Amino acid sequence: MNKPQRDITLRFLAEPQDVNFGGKVHGGAVMKWIDLAAYACSAGWSGRYCVTAYAGGIRFIAPIHVGSLVEVEAKVIYTGNSSMHIALEVNxxxxxxxxxxxxxxxxxxxxxxxxxxxxxxxxxxIPESPEDIKQNESAIKLMEMRKLIGEEMQIFVE
Known part of the structure; x- marks a missing residue:
């Protein structure tokens, strides 16, 4: 296997079929792009087929307009035995x-x-730079928080 690839950037133009009734790219299209980039990043790191286990903390900050150049950046910030935490940013x-x-x-x-x-x-x-170490530590904290959130969410699935 070649050296694992830790990060990837997908670039494309937002198209008319991506627009919601308000005239901006709809959140579902953005979530699809995020999932595609997460797959490409995790497959590049692991050399394996990968599936989405969790998507969270999604924050929509600004709208995307049709015709915009979109960049979805994905990078590994933590690995378990078979799982990879991927940080994603859409610009x-x-x-x-x-x-x-x-x-x-x-x-x-x-x-x-x-x-x-x-x-x-x-x-x-293995994180090396100070930024990598900080992101790795953040991923570990988020795992602990997700356990608590999962416990709270049980009332909705019982």
């Missing part, structure tokens, strides 16, 4: 001006699986 701009604006960010957890859907071991990511 958009007028392609003539290249005035990038942060529009959305979130965390997605992907899991590497085999052909039977069983989780597979992945390479360990």
């Amino acid at each position: 958009a701009c007028d392609p003539k001006l290249l005035n990038r604006t942060l529009t959305t960010h979130c965390i997605v957890i992907m899991v590497a699986v085999d052909e039977n859907g069983k989780s597979e071991k992945i390479p360990k990511w």
Whole structure:
């Protein structure tokens, strides 16, 4: 296997079919782009087929307009035995001006699986830079918070 790829950026133009009734790109389209980038990033890191296990903390900050150049940046910030925490950031701009604006960010957890859907071991990511260490520590804190949120959410599934 080649050296794992920790990050990836998808770039494309927002198209008319991505628009909601308000004339802006709808959140569902943005979430799809996030999921695609998370898959590409996790597959590049693990060398395996990966599935989405969790998407959370999604924050829509600014609208995206049709014709905008959209960049979805994804990078591994934590690895478990088979899971990868992927930090994602969506930026958009007028392609003539290249005035990038942060529009959305979130965390997605992907899991590497085999052909039977069983989780597979992945390479360990070790943070090196101060920024990497901070993001890794944040991912660990978020795991603890998700456990508490999951416990609270049980009332909705019982």
